[in-house]
Amino acid sequence: MKIEVDPDRCAGSGMCALTDPEVFDQDESDGTVVLLQPSPTGEHEQAAREAAHLCPAGAIRVLE
Amino acid sequence: MTETLNAELPSQRSTAFDPPAELGLLREREPISRMKFPDGHVGWLVTSYELAREVHADRRFSSRAELQHSPRKVKGEPIRQRPPAKPGMFIGMDAPDHTRYRKLLTGQFTVRRMNQLMPRIEQIVAEHLAAMRASGEPADLVADFALPVPSMVICELLGVPYDERESFQQDTAKLLSLDSSFDDIMAAFERLEEFVLQLARRKHVEPGDDMLSGLVATGELTDEEVANMGLLLLVAGHETTANMLGIGTLLLLQHPDQLAALRADPSLVDNAVEELMRYLSIIQFGTVRTALEDVEIGGVVVREGETVSISVAAANRDPARFERPDEFDIRRSAVGHLGFGHGVHQCLGQQLARIEMRVGFTALFREFPDLRLAVPAEDVKMRTDMAIYGVHELPVEFS
Numbered sequence: 001m002k003i004e005v006d007p008d009r010c011a012g013s014g015m016c017a018l019t020d021p022e023v024f025d026q027d028e029s030d031g032t033v034v035l036l037q038p039s040p041t042g043e044h045e046q047a048a049r050e051a052a053h054l055c056p057a058g059a060i061r062v063l064e
Numbered sequence: 065m066t067e068t069l070n071a072e073l074p075s076q077r078s079t080a081f082d083p084p085a086e087l088g089l090l091r092e093r094e095p096i097s098r099m100k101f102p103d104g105h106v107g108w109l110v111t112s113y114e115l116a117r118e119v120h121a122d123r124r125f126s127s128r129a130e131l132q133h134s135p136r137k138v139k140g141e142p143i144r145q146r147p148p149a150k151p152g153m154f155i156g157m158d159a160p161d162h163t164r165y166r167k168l169l170t171g172q173f174t175v176r177r178m179n180q181l182m183p184r185i186e187q188i189v190a191e192h193l194a195a196m197r198a199s200g201e202p203a204d205l206v207a208d209f210a211l212p213v214p215s216m217v218i219c220e221l222l223g224v225p226y227d228e229r230e231s232f233q234q235d236t237a238k239l240l241s242l243d244s245s246f247d248d249i250m251a252a253f254e255r256l257e258e259f260v261l262q263l264a265r266r267k268h269v270e271p272g273d274d275m276l277s278g279l280v281a282t283g284e285l286t287d288e289e290v291a292n293m294g295l296l297l298l299v300a301g302h303e304t305t306a307n308m309l310g311i312g313t314l315l316l317l318q319h320p321d322q323l324a325a326l327r328a329d330p331s332l333v334d335n336a337v338e339e340l341m342r343y344l345s346i347i348q349f350g351t352v353r354t355a356l357e358d359v360e361i362g363g364v365v366v367r368e369g370e371t372v373s374i375s376v377a378a379a380n381r382d383p384a385r386f387e388r389p390d391e392f393d394i395r396r397s398a399v400g401h402l403g404f405g406h407g408v409h410q411c412l413g414q415q416l417a418r419i420e421m422r423v424g425f426t427a428l429f430r431e432f433p434d435l436r437l438a439v440p441a442e443d444v445k446m447r448t449d450m451a452i453y454g455v456h457e458l459p460v461e462f463s
Binding site: 057 | 120121166167168169170171172173174175176178399400404405406407408409410411412414415418
């Protein structure tokens with residue numbers, strides 16, 4: 001699994017960092033998404049999918 | 065067809081905790097239906113989860129204040145095009161203006177920042193619970209706990225003197241009261257604006273380690289912009305969480321099995337908070353968006369300029385998304401609920417609200433193992449007359 005994030009689309013809601021803080025973080029200054037693990041495995045795979053779905057701004061894409 | 069054209073937003077709740085029953089019927093038959101707004105505009109009402117999510121996420125639906133028709137009826141409101149959002153009032157703007165303002169704040173509301181606030185929030189909660197115990201029985205949980213805790217937290221974050229809370233709490237109540245006339249609301253709004261504007265001006269001279277000072281220090285914003293951004297955070301930051309704490313406590317007291325489960329396993333609180341947000345959906349009128357162009361959605365065409373009223377409460381009770389939607393169950397996964405909205409305007413303070421609720425409910429039920437209502441449940445005054453639902457007072461006993 002591969003994920004891509006788009007900080008320009010990001011609204012800084014923090015849903016991704018809340019869902020899986022090992023895969024996603026937020027930028028200190030503007031709160032936008034920071035991708036920690038572009039290829040999550042195991043339980044993080046499911047969490048990353050959920051984060052992509054929850055993202056209010058459509059800033060997370062799951063590539064198979 | 066004429067019948068649906070004349071339909072107004074249903075507002076009569078079937079029970080204290082359930083949204084109007086008509087919304088459920090609409091969701092089944094016509095999840096996007098024609099609705100007549102109080103100003104005569106004929107727009108749309110969305111009641112299903114899927115469409116509610118779609119409208120919020122679709123940037124062809126605008127949040128610009130001057131394009132909106134409100135589902136809330138305000139006495140004496142002139143029929144007119146609404147003015148555009150004031151500088152800094154970014155809730156009523158689209159990109160790029162909305163983005164520019166919001167990005168100045170999102171760094172302050174990250175999950176990590178909010179987690180760092182937890183010890184201070186625990187302290188504020190503990191002090192208010194101790195004071196409530198000391199004040200004797202019956203206590204009003206709203207006045208002693210639910211309202212002051214989030215008020216104090218947002219005051220400290222923004223840099224608003226807490227001892228000046230009475231005026232902004234009263235004026236916020238006027239903004240939200242469905243009995244307020246248009247003139248009452250305008251006057252309350254102007255007083256609030258002036259209050260925050262004076263604060264913003266003071267921050268030039270006496271800056272503190274707070275958000276208003278931080279916004280002033282960017283040098284990118286006028287005092288008016290800082291004031292309106294601050295006002296938005298102040299109003300949104302205390303009444304919403306306050307009402308979730310108040311009505312959430314009542315709901316849990318009315319469901320002893322759920323409360324017992326939470327007490328037995330306090331780690332359920334994160335999940336319980338999401339379920340409370342889903343189940344209660346306290347923003348009575350939901351949200352509105354206006355089509356910037358003709359948009360095909362849910363089998364209809366929303367024409368350019370038509371406003372869509374989104375019933376978050378109905379969407380959060382959609383059986384297509386949540387099994388047994390009308391059952392309150394703190395163990396279910398309510399993640400994905402629309403209680404904080406969806407799309408780029410999704411609640412900026414949601415991570416703060418989550419922490420306040422997690423800390424607040426956990427401490428309340430731990431410190432008061434015998435907490436119970438001091439009046440019959442049917443005598444609790446529900447906020448049917450306010451734009452944000454909840455309880456006006458919650459008389460409790462605890463010894």
